Amino acid sequence: MNLTATRRGEVAIRDLSKSFQISGRRLDVLSQLSLEIRSGECLVIVGASGSGKTTLLRVLAGLETADDGEVLIDGRPVHGVGSERAVIFQEPRLLPWLTVLGNISFGLEVRGEPQAHARETARQYLSLVGLDDFAEAYPRQLSGGMAQRVGIARALAVQPEILLLDEPFGALDAMTKITMQEELSRIWREENVTMVMVTHDIEEAIFLADRVLVLPQVRGGRVKLIDIDLPRPRDRSASAFVRQREVLLREFGLH
Known part of the structure; x- marks a missing residue:
């Protein structure tokens, strides 16, 4: 089934900044972020806790308003929620x-x-x-x-043109999570929808993503965008998959 093949779902993020006031102190979460998300691609956002992953997803969803900059979908500015976007949270909220x-x-x-x-x-x-x-x-x-x-x-x-997912499998056990990752990959291919996903799981990011957006751990640090050039369906035990995991671990200073 491919009910969404004719949709577009291109996203342009331009000079996006977002901060919060905490105990009278300004905390800059996103600073002048610019990014193009291609129609039909899967972009996965990773980063340390507090790096702005969920904040960015909420701005894309229209649930948060940026301080500066803009988000465009198919060339049109985003103002609040819209029918071209659907959000999936960690809890399904049925x-x-x-x-x-x-x-x-x-x-x-x-x-x-x-x-x-x-x-x-x-x-x-x-x-x-x-x-x-x-x-x-x-x-x-x-x-x-x-x-x-x-x-x-x-x-x-x-x-929707765009599916936004905020750690959708974070509450699941390890085996169920793997099954759901495989299912989501299949559904994304069949539906041809643009997908933006937040996760803490580096292996999950590699398994699903066309590109991984790494948000910096340090305020003012450099945002990195990493291509995941692996054939689909992906084999977690393949040497190329393992090498890609090592690349991402190095970005976090863990390898």
């Missing part, structure tokens, strides 16, 4: 009183889609994430990985 199918169709129905059409679309995305048999289940009956699959299906059902 509505407990709705079934799985109801959770996925909810966003479409809120936008005015007839219920029958919304449910038909929801079933397509439920199938995409491999949960056809759980359409009538409730969130309390799902495992963590299954709930996050529903969250992904719900985000994709509204057919």
Whole structure:
């Protein structure tokens, strides 16, 4: 299934700066960041805690306002949230009183889609994430990985140009996380959506990304953009994968 192949989803970040006031002191989180995100690519953002990863994602989502600079999507400035973007958080935040199918169709129905059409679309995305048999289940009956699959299906059902993910697998156990990374990679390829993801997991970044954006640990440090030129599907045990992990570890001073 490829319902989003004709969409664009190009992002331009220009001289973006963002700070916060903490106990009367200004904390600069992002400083004059400029970046082009290509249509259909997967960009993964890594960096130490406090480096601005989630802040950048929230600015892209329209949930935070930058102090200076701008974000353009397909050449149009971003002002607040928009239907061309969907966000997936670490917790799927499903509505407990709705079934799985109801959770996925909810966003479409809120936008005015007839219920029958919304449910038909929801079933397509439920199938995409491999949960056809759980359409009538409730969130309390799902495992963590299954709930996050529903969250992904719900985000994709509204057919965004850009999928923004904030550590979506951070709360999952190691084996479930690997499975979900493989599933997300497959879904991203099939849907041809632009994907921007925040993670603390360097191996996850290498497995998923076309490029990795490394935010500096030190204020005023240099932002780095690293191409991940590995064939897909990716083999975590391959020597090229291991070498790429060593490159990223060196960026963090860990190797």
